[in-house]
Amino acid sequence: MYKRVLLKLSGEVLSGEGEKGFNIDKIIYLIDELKSVLEYGTNIGIVIGAGNLFRGREMKELSPTIADQIGMLGTVINALYLKDLFEKHGLRTVVVSQVTSLPSIRPIHYDDINLYFDAGYLVIFAGGTSNPFFTTDTAAALRAVEMKADILIKGTKVSGIFDKDPKKYEDAIKFDKLTFDEAIEKELKIMDTEAFSICRRYNMKILVMDFFKKGNLLRAIREENVGTLVVPK
Numbered sequence: 001m002y003k004r005v006l007l008k009l010s011g012e013v014l015s016g017e018g019e020k021g022f023n024i025d026k027i028i029y030l031i032d033e034l035k036s037v038l039e040y041g042t043n044i045g046i047v048i049g050a051g052n053l054f055r056g057r058e059m060k061e062l063s064p065t066i067a068d069q070i071g072m073l074g075t076v077i078n079a080l081y082l083k084d085l086f087e088k089h090g091l092r093t094v095v096v097s098q099v100t101s102l103p104s105i106r107p108i109h110y111d112d113i114n115l116y117f118d119a120g121y122l123v124i125f126a127g128g129t130s131n132p133f134f135t136t137d138t139a140a141a142l143r144a145v146e147m148k149a150d151i152l153i154k155g156t157k158v159s160g161i162f163d164k165d166p167k168k169y170e171d172a173i174k175f176d177k178l179t180f181d182e183a184i185e186k187e188l189k190i191m192d193t194e195a196f197s198i199c200r201r202y203n204m205k206i207l208v209m210d211f212f213k214k215g216n217l218l219r220a221i222r223e224e225n226v227g228t229l230v231v232p233k
């Protein structure tokens with residue numbers, strides 16, 4: 001069973017696939033999934049996306065740097081929204097970020113992150129990498145390495161990594177396991193090359209799995225066969 005996990009969640013986990021904003025039923029679902037693993041004492045850090053609010057690349061009327069800053073602020077909005085609802089449902093949560101100074105957000109300090117985990121807090125990393133031109137997948141890779149996670153789990157709307165986008169091609173074939181070299185060479189667009197390459201450099205395993213299937217998070221953390229695992233060799 002994994003003891004320390006970085007969970008990357010697409011913004012659409014908060015809204016529902018193809019939807020915008022927040023869907024409270026989806027958030028209650030997320031809370032239940034998290035509770036089922038927290039009772040085993042697993043430390044969980046979350047990197048949240050912002051696809052339910054803003055994606056830089058979708059705001060074509062704006063300059064890319066401004067659009068991406070708005071996207072990063074979207075992750076901060078999501079983090080604060082989650083923190084409040086998590087706490088109302090009994091999950092102690094701290095939001096850390098370097099991109100903005102607000103009374104409910106703390107700066108990222110490695111020593112403090114260990115203290116938060118030791119005290120049983122969930123840690124939400126908001127603000128992506130703090131830089132435009134990146135995505136929250138790359139932020140997840142960085143934070144997973146920084147927090148010395150056992151694994152980076154990407155919870156998304158597809159059941160794993162396929163040889164091509166399964167939302168576009170019905171005959172796409174799922175991989176059970178891949179190496180980082182294969183994932184990068186095959187240009188499988190489930191995650192950015194930057195994210196794969198950081199994980200390859202620091203031997204950070206990645207699991208991509210369907211977050212909308214009930215019980216999958218616990219199965220993943222128990223190291224059961226779910227989704228697609230990306231490993232060094």
Ligand SMILES: Nc1ncnc2c1ncn2[C@@H]1O[C@H](COP(=O)(O)OP(=O)(O)O)[C@@H](O)[C@H]1O
Pocket residue numbers: 010011049051155156157158160161162163164165166167168188189190
């Ligand atoms: N080779 C692939 N295997 C699995 N999913 C893929 C692949 N290529 C592209 N995708 C797409 O990646 C998306 C998942 O990435 P995610 O970051 O959660 O969503 P988004 O980038 O839409 O916010 C899925 O919608 C899926 O259609």
Ligand SMILES: O=c1ccn([C@@H]2O[C@H](COP(=O)(O)OP(=O)(O)O)[C@@H](O)[C@H]2O)c(=O)[nH]1
Pocket residue numbers: 009010011012048049050051052054055056057067068069070071072074127128129130131132133134135136137138139
């Ligand atoms: O390090 C980062 C992370 C995110 N973003 C911006 O924030 C948006 C939301 O992140 P992402 O697309 O990764 O969210 P997801 O698709 O996972 O919900 C991106 O489109 C970018 O515009 C950015 O500029 N730098």
